[in-house]
Every structure is written in C-alpha cells, then in structure tokens.
Amino acid sequence: MRTLITGGSVLSMDPAVGDFASGDVLIENGIITRVAAHIDAPDAEVIDATERIVMPGLIDNHRHTWQTALRGIGADWTFPDYRAAIHATLRPRYRPEDVYLGNLLGRLEALHCGVTTMLDWFHCAEGPEHADAAVAGLRDAPGRSIFCYGANYGHQGSVEAEIRRVHRELDDERGPVTMAFGLRGAEDTSIETVAAELKLAAELGLRTSVHIASDGTARPVDDLRRHGLLEASTTFVHANGIADDELRMLADAGSSISISPDVELKMGFGWPMTGRALAAGLRPTLSVDDTPAAAATSSPPCAPPTLSSEAWTAPYVPATCWNSSPSTRRPPVGWRSAPAASPRARTPISSCCARTTSPCSRPPTQRPASSPQATPASSTRSWSRAARSSATGRCWVSTCRH
Numbered sequence: 275m276r277t278l279i280t281g282g283s284v285l286s287m288d289p290a291v292g293d294f295a296s297g298d299v300l301i302e303n304g305i306i307t308r309v310a311a312h313i314d315a316p317d318a319e320v321i322d323a324t325e326r327i328v329m330p331g332l333i334d335n336h337r338h339t340w341q342t343a344l345r346g347i348g349a350d351w352t353f354p355d356y357r358a359a360i361h362a363t364l365r366p367r368y369r370p371e372d373v374y375l376g377n378l379l380g381r382l383e384a385l386h387c388g389v390t391t392m393l394d395w396f397h398c399a400e401g402p403e404h405a406d407a408a409v410a411g412l413r414d415a416p417g418r419s420i421f422c423y424g425a426n427y428g429h430q431g432s433v434e435a436e437i438r439r440v441h442r443e444l445d446d447e448r449g450p451v452t453m454a455f456g457l458r459g460a461e462d463t464s465i466e467t468v469a470a471e472l473k474l475a476a477e478l479g480l481r482t483s484v485h486i487a488s489d490g491t492a493r494p495v496d497d498l499r500r501h502g503l504l505e506a507s508t509t510f511v512h513a514n515g516i517a518d519d520e521l522r523m524l525a526d527a528g529s530s531i532s533i534s535p536d537v538e539l540k541m542g543f544g545w546p547m548t549g550r551a552l553a554a555g556l557r558p559t560l561s562v563d564d565t566p567a568a569a570a571t572s573s574p575p576c577a578p579p580t581l582s583s584e585a586w587t588a589p590y591v592p593a594t595c596w597n598s599s600p601s602t603r604r605p606p607v608g609w610r611s612a613p614a615a616s617p618r619a620r621t622p623i624s625s626c627c628a629r630t631t632s633p634c635s636r637p638p639t640q641r642p643a644s645s646p647q648a649t650p651a652s653s654t655r656s657w658s659r660a661a662r663s664s665a666t667g668r669c670w671v672s673t674c675r676h
C-alpha cells in the first residue's frame with residue numbers, strides 16, 4: 275500500500291533530507307521511503323497537506339495524564355497550592371473510572387497536539403484498579419504510550435508486587451502501551467528504597483523516571499552518584515537548582531533530564547535548565563507535566579492544525595525522547611509540609627468539587643481598588659482568583675481569600 279502526503283510544509287528533522295516549504299512524503303507499507311519537493315506516485319492514496327505542517331510526531335516524556343479533567347484549575351498555583359489541592363484533596367477521591375476518562379481524554383488530547391508518543395507519569399496509584407484503569411485509558415486511544423508506574427506520593431512501603439503484576443500485563447515491547455518505573459526518589463523515601471527500586475527496574479528491563487530538584491542546599495544527584503545509583507536508563511524530571519557539576523555527573527552517567535518550562539515557571543521551581551543542561555553536555559527534553567497548571571482555554575480559532583490548547587497556550591513543545599535530559603528543583607516551601615490526605619470514603623470527584631468550591635462574594639469582573647501590581651502578593655492572588663472565577667462565579671479550593 276502506498277500513501278502520498280503532498281503539498282505540506284515538510285520538516286524532516288533530518289539534515290540529510292532537509293526541509294521543504296512545500297513537499298511530498300511517500301509511505302510504502304507503513305514505511306517512509308522518500309521525501310522530496312515533488313514525488314510522482316500515481317497509484318498512491320493521496321493526502322492533501324496543503325497549508326499544514328508535516329513532521330515526525332512529538333514525544334512527551336512526562337505527563338500526569340490522569341489530571342486531564344482538572345485542566346486550568348490551578349494556572350496561578352504555586353507548587354504548595356498544587357500539592358494541597360490535587361494530591362491532598364482531589365486525588366484521594368479519584369475513582370478508577372475517573373482515572374480511565376482522564377487517561378483516555380488526555381491521550382487523545384496529546385495526539386491532537388501532535389504528540390504521537392507519550393509517557394504517562396502515573397501518580398494516582400490509589401489501588402491496583404486505578405492502575406488498570408489508567409492502562410485501559412491509554413490502550414483505548416491511538417498512539418504509543420508508556421505507562422510510568424510506581425508508588426503513590428507519600429507511600430513508604432514496597433511496591434514490588436504491584437510493579438511485577440503490571441509488568442506482566444505490559445511485557446510486550448511491541449505493544450502500543452509499554453511500561454516504565456516511576457521512582458519516588460531519595461528525598462521522599464530513602465537511598466535504600468531508591469537502590470531497591472533501581473534493582474527491580476534492572477531485573478525487569480524497565481527505564482526509570484524520577485522528579486528531582488534542589489533549593490541549592492541539597493546535592494541529590496551527587497548523593498546518588500556516591501551510592502552508585504546514577505543510571506543511563508533514568509530520566510530526571512525538572513532538575514531546577516541542581517548544581518552545574520551535578521548536571522555533568524548526569525551527562526557522564528548517560529542519564530537524561532526532562533524540562534517542563536511552563537509548569538516550572540508558573541509554580542516557582544526556578545528557571546528552566548535548558549541552557550545549563552546543554553552546557554553540561556546533556557541533551558534536554560521537554561515535557562508537559564501537569565495540566566491543572568495549563569491554561570483552561572480551548573484551541574483558539576486560528577490555532578495551527580497540529581497544535582491545540584496546550585501547545586498553543588504555553589511554550590512547551592515536547593521534543594526528542596526519553597533519551598535526553600534535565601529536571602527541577604524541589605520547591606523550597608511546601609513540598610513536604612502539605613497536609614496529608616485524611617482517610618475518608620471515596621466519593622465521586624463531582625461531589626468533591628462541590629465541597630471544595632465556595633461562592634465568590636466579589637463580582638468576577640470587579641477589579642480591586644488598587645492595582646494588582648501595587649498590592650501585596652496575597653491581594654494580587656485573591657484578585658487573580660476572582661478574575662479566573664468569572665466563568666462560574668465560584669472560586670476554587672479553600673485557598674480563596676475572599
């Protein structure tokens with residue numbers, strides 16, 4: 275079977291092939307066999323790509339897909355806000371069916387944005403049924419996905435049995451959904467736990483990913499190096515605040531980093547590490563991370579055909595793969611001090627939202643008497659929340675100050 279994609283702006287990403295303002299791509303039996311300014315293939319099925327971009331699919335190597343339905347509720351949150359609202363309040367109420375829908379819709383949304391391969395960094399591990407629902411959501415959508423599974427935030431016990439169980443389900447490298455191991459990291463557990471999880475990952479042949487950061491006082495990468503725990507198969511997410519010599523350690527180990535610039539800038543993680551990572555010899559990748567921090571708007575009418583809300587409203591374009599690198603600094607405040615979720619009966623997420631919102635007494639369009647720029651940070655935040663509530667007349671979560 276031959277397919278000819280014709281008339282598009284071709285970005286081959288291959289210097290030997292080059293780019294074409296208007297070009298053709300010939301696919302034969304599922305393999306690209308030729309890229310040129312013009313290709314004659316009279317027997318091929320023709321796809322007219324005029325005024326469209328033709329390029330390899332994007333790869334997002336770090337996205338918490340289960341949060342898709344929460345898009346935009348925390349576009350002005352700091353990381354402590356996010357942790358309290360999402361992980362201490364909403365996540366414990368997620369049912370497996372909520373996870374399924376989040377992953378299904380999130381995977382479809384990613385594909386709509388041009389992301390053909392996506393790593394789902396799953397940290398809504400409330401139970402085995404949640405993991406199964408997450409995998410089902412990925413499987414029910416087109417595109418290639420990597421289910422990055424590990425312990426839930428705050429869990430200190432072993433997850434070996436659960437990792438082995440899910441691995442048996444996903445032990446097919448040719449399948450549309452494969453598996454990686456999401457590590458907790460030494461800062462949330464212990465160096466012994468990191469060693470045990472890396473050992474398990476090596477036994478099962480799983481790549482690993484871990485969130486990491488520093489406020490400038492800790493040296494988490496050096497700690498791992500001294501314990502012999504820097505692996506080429508690990509991607510360090512964020513890495514803001516990591517010292518230059520630690521970035522070189524990652525490069526020497528062949529590790530990779532994933533930068534999420536939109537979330538890192540909004541949540542106060544620090545400057546994205548792209549430049550410093552490149553200088554250290556790393557080849558950074560980019561990722562979306564969490565969608566609650568993303569803008570809530572849908573695609574603008576003028577959005578390019580290969581981009582929609584996420585890629586359009588933020589400067590993150592998931593790139594190269596899983597084989598490059600960077601990371602994030604752990605936020606200086608709140609990372610550890612966010613309140614733990616109290617045990618409670620699991621209730622539908624819709625009920626939860628009803629309880630965690632409250633009527634906004636200030637008219638949504640009313641601006642504070644003084645300019646936001648001239649007011650203390652707390653007043654500015656209250657105003658921004660009031661403005662953001664204009665669509666519903668409600669303010670989200672208990673952090674609303676009016």
Ligand SMILES: [Zn+2]
Pocket residue numbers: 336338395485511563564
């Ligand atoms: Zn993340």
